[in-house]
Amino acid sequence: MAASEGAGQKPATVLNTAEVDPLVHLNRAHAVVYSCALLALLYHRALSILDSPTLPSSLLLLALTFADLVLAFMWALAQAFRWRPVRRREFPERLAGAAGRREEDWPALDVFICTADPYKEPPVSVVNTALSAMAFDYPAQKVSVYVSDDAGSQLTLFAFMEAARFAGHWLPFCRDQGIADRCPEAYFGSPAATGGHDDEIKIMYQRMKGRIEGVLEKGSIDAEYVVSEEEVEIFKKWETGFSRQEHPSIIQVLLESSKDVDISGHPLPNLIYVSREKSKTSPHHFKAGALNVLIRVSGVMTNAPMVLTSDCDMYSNDPEAPKRALCYLLDPSMSSKLAYVQFPQRFRGINKHDIYGGELKHLYQIHPQGMDGFQGPYYLGSANFFSRTCFYYSSPPSPASPDLTSSNGCSTESHNNSIRSDMVLKKAHEVASCSYEKGTKWGSTLGIRYGSLSEDHHTGYHLHCKGWVSVFCDPPRPAFLGDVPITLNDVLSQNKRWSIGLLQVAFSKCSPLTLGVREGSLPMAMCYARYAYWASWCIPMSIYAVLPQIALAYQVPLFPKVSNRWFYLYAYLFLTAYAQDCVEFIRAQGTIRMWWNDQRMWMIRGVTSNLFGVIQFFLEKVGISGFGFNVTSKVIDDKQTQRYEGGSFDFGAESSFFVSLGTIATVNLVSLVVGIARSWTQGAIQDMAIQVLISGFVVVNCWPIYEASVLRGDEGRVPAKVIRSSVLFAGALFSVAYFVFSV
Numbered sequence: 167m168a169a170s171e172g173a174g175q176k177p178a179t180v181l182n183t184a185e186v187d188p189l190v191h192l193n194r195a196h197a198v199v200y201s202c203a204l205l206a207l208l209y210h211r212a213l214s215i216l217d218s219p220t221l222p223s224s225l226l227l228l229a230l231t232f233a234d235l236v237l238a239f240m241w242a243l244a245q246a247f248r249w250r251p252v253r254r255r256e257f258p259e260r261l262a263g264a265a266g267r268r269e270e271d272w273p274a275l276d277v278f279i280c281t282a283d284p285y286k287e288p289p290v291s292v293v294n295t296a297l298s299a300m301a302f303d304y305p306a307q308k309v310s311v312y313v314s315d316d317a318g319s320q321l322t323l324f325a326f327m328e329a330a331r332f333a334g335h336w337l338p339f340c341r342d343q344g345i346a347d348r349c350p351e352a353y354f355g356s357p358a359a360t361g362g363h364d365d366e367i368k369i370m371y372q373r374m375k376g377r378i379e380g381v382l383e384k385g386s387i388d389a390e391y392v393v394s395e396e397e398v399e400i401f402k403k404w405e406t407g408f409s410r411q412e413h414p415s416i417i418q419v420l421l422e423s424s425k426d427v428d429i430s431g432h433p434l435p436n437l438i439y440v441s442r443e444k445s446k447t448s449p450h451h452f453k454a455g456a457l458n459v460l461i462r463v464s465g466v467m468t469n470a471p472m473v474l475t476s477d478c479d480m481y482s483n484d485p486e487a488p489k490r491a492l493c494y495l496l497d498p499s500m501s502s503k504l505a506y507v508q509f510p511q512r513f514r515g516i517n518k519h520d521i522y523g524g525e526l527k528h529l530y531q532i533h534p535q536g537m538d539g540f541q542g543p544y545y546l547g548s549a550n551f552f553s554r555t556c557f558y559y560s561s562p563p564s565p566a567s568p569d570l571t572s573s574n575g576c577s578t579e580s581h582n583n584s585i586r587s588d589m590v591l592k593k594a595h596e597v598a599s600c601s602y603e604k605g606t607k608w609g610s611t612l613g614i615r616y617g618s619l620s621e622d623h624h625t626g627y628h629l630h631c632k633g634w635v636s637v638f639c640d641p642p643r644p645a646f647l648g649d650v651p652i653t654l655n656d657v658l659s660q661n662k663r664w665s666i667g668l669l670q671v672a673f674s675k676c677s678p679l680t681l682g683v684r685e686g687s688l689p690m691a692m693c694y695a696r697y698a699y700w701a702s703w704c705i706p707m708s709i710y711a712v713l714p715q716i717a718l719a720y721q722v723p724l725f726p727k728v729s730n731r732w733f734y735l736y737a738y739l740f741l742t743a744y745a746q747d748c749v750e751f752i753r754a755q756g757t758i759r760m761w762w763n764d765q766r767m768w769m770i771r772g773v774t775s776n777l778f779g780v781i782q783f784f785l786e787k788v789g790i791s792g793f794g795f796n797v798t799s800k801v802i803d804d805k806q807t808q809r810y811e812g813g814s815f816d817f818g819a820e821s822s823f824f825v826s827l828g829t830i831a832t833v834n835l836v837s838l839v840v841g842i843a844r845s846w847t848q849g850a851i852q853d854m855a856i857q858v859l860i861s862g863f864v865v866v867n868c869w870p871i872y873e874a875s876v877l878r879g880d881e882g883r884v885p886a887k888v889i890r891s892s893v894l895f896a897g898a899l900f901s902v903a904y905f906v907f908s909v
């Protein structure tokens with residue numbers, strides 16, 4: 167079923183192809199059968215509720231039915247991802263050959279790298295990300311790297327001054343040696359780095375790293391490190407009344423392509439440090455605000471048609487990535503509507519069986535492929551090449567002639583002034599000021615959209631609604647690699663932020679279920695809705711994590727007996743859903759163990775980050791609590807890393823997430839033991855079979871919690887306080903249940 171996008175062109179000039187997954191027919195057939203099974207389930211539930219002997223048992227059945235409805239809703243939405251998944255291939259080697267695609271004609275590239283906190287995001291690692299992008303296999307004079315520093319930290323600026331010097335050595339080194347790992351830290355840590363010429367540059371890198379880390383540790387910059395008069399002047403900006411929340415904008419050109427050359431005389435890319443103005447009285451919209459400032463500042467300075475957005479930890483692992491993106495951006499059959507080319511987010515340092523499901527295969531790989539069969543994948547916030555046009559037009563322009571001289575400041579007049587010239591810098595400072603956006607459409611119909619902590623999802627959704635398309639580009643060698651959180655608490659905190667951000671999309675005035683269906687296509691609306699309502703997993707998860715178990719302990723049957731025909735319906739629904747998920751996971755280069763861990767994290771998220779996200783979201787709605795963007799820590803703690811690499815769960819924090827998990831682990835274990843003992847003595851094991859299986863399944867999944875509560879002595883064990891609270895909550899649940907069932 168190969169459907170070539172470039173149909174009609176000569177094969178050797180086709181830049182990309184797309185192929186629909188050969189298994190779609192199976193998926194569709196399964197969807198039909200499964201829907202019938204779901205209807206049968208609801209019918210059986212209705213019967214059971216009507217037949218139910220007592221009030222508590224009919225209430226329990228109602229709750230389970232509610233959980234099943236949510237599961238069915240999520241299942242139905244997910245069918246959109248399975249309807250027409252597409253796999254693409256691109257041919258960057260053909261770029262140079264074809265007429266009209268000479269290297270000189272390739273578009274310029276602006277790279278945006280955001281950082282927000284030097285103590286959670288070590289400047290050395292931000293520098294590594296920037297260097298990997300500066301070293302793209304792309305004409306250097308066409309590349310500009312912009313670093314947005316939301317911490318407004320002179321330590322980060324210092325790190326980049328160092329990086330600018332090191333780049334003069336690193337870029338020619340990569341070019342001459344044909345190195346693929348262009349992130350220095352990754353290269354020097356890999357077996358590819360071997361003696362000879364490497365030693366010299368390695369020493370240089372380590373000295374730079376030492377200086378950056380030393381300065382960070384000290385919290386200030388030694389005079390001996392500030393080499394020029396110019397640099398002294400720059401750092402003076404930090405002297406008076408400068409704080410993270412309140413400071414003027416600072417824009418510093420560290421390298422200018424037309425003037426600065428590397429040690430072998432080649433031009434270097436532009437490198438620009440940007441710390442936008444901050445004031446306590448203006449909302450800054452977190453990363454979305456930072457990106458919009460970069461869009462405008464770069465619009466004034468270099469205005470490249472192609473824009474790469476990258477998180478500070480996502481370094482380039484394939485210097486060809488921009489060329490791969492070009493294979494789509496230059497394709498005339500899609501280019502006028504193409505808003506972006508999304509690469510998957512991939513991660514380094516994931517442990518052997520990926521205990522925390524850090525790869526998030528569904529989010530980062532399986533589902534984007536599913537959406538690619540329609541209008542294209544959502545925006546993942548990083549590893550994404552945009553066509554600049556999409557930031558300035560709410561819908562794709564026809565014809566694509568940019569008219570960007572509007573009052574919104576997205577001036578695109580190309581100027582021949584140096585980016586260090588006073589005129590350019592003055593304009594750049596202006597568009598980076600807090601007041602600039604007042605009365606403009608930035609954040610609503612222009613640039614990255616505001617109003618959600620998941621600005622990426624929100625923005626992608628708006629672009630698709632307005633008719634833009636996107637493409638998922640997933641080459642065999644990961645194009646970008648980032649850091650994953652390595653403690654369970656960090657994983658869940660990040661996830662809670664996403665849950666809240668996605669709820670903000672779901673409950674905005676343009677929710678996927680209303681606007682999405684009206685303005686976009688039904689399948690796209692379903693895909694977006696599936697994520698917008700992501701946090702609603704908390705409903706079935708929380709219900710199934712305690713109710714059948716407590717009912718088991720008190721011997722209240724809620725499901726058909728093993729000998730009943732309806733038993734097979736339940737077995738079918740559970741087993742095929744799991745089997746299909748497992749097959750999808752393995753086809754996406756997963757293993758069974760990784761899949762097992764992934765499904766466990768799905769359940770864990772349901773009763774922790776999703777649940778608490780929902781609670782916090784509604785508390786905010788009624789004005790009780792607020793929320794911000796809690797930046798994920800990328801700092802390496804040796805002990806935590808050791809635990810993570812050893813594959814053991816890290817519960818070493820007094821986190822309310824863990825109280826929730828501990829409570830569920832206790833309830834399930836107690837119910838399983840008490841339930842089996844009671845059913846056995848009363849000869850009712852047949853009636854309680856499904857409930858025994860559910861509790862048993864949860865208990866097996868909870869093994870790391872029992873282990874970390876009782877058997878482990880390291881710092882990753884469950885804190886005593888968390889255990890006490892969990893036991894107390896579990897006790898309370900059983901007491902309430904005792905009251906309910908005995909009255």
Ligand SMILES: O=c1ccn([C@@H]2O[C@H](COP(=O)(O)OP(=O)(O)O[C@H]3O[C@H](CO)[C@@H](O)[C@H](O)[C@H]3O)[C@@H](O)[C@H]2O)c(=O)[nH]1
Nearest residue numbers: 280281282316452453456477478547548619620795797798
């Ligand atoms: O006020 C802020 C907060 C964050 N960031 C940057 O945003 C990026 C992502 O932050 P991180 O803490 O790493 O969040 P993650 O949850 O790992 O990021 C995912 O989720 C975010 C939305 O919640 C997206 O923006 C990201 O692209 C996506 O990778 C980092 O480079 C930060 O420096 C800012 O620039 N300003």
Ligand SMILES: [Mn+2]
Nearest residue numbers: 477479649798
């Ligand atoms: Mn991150």
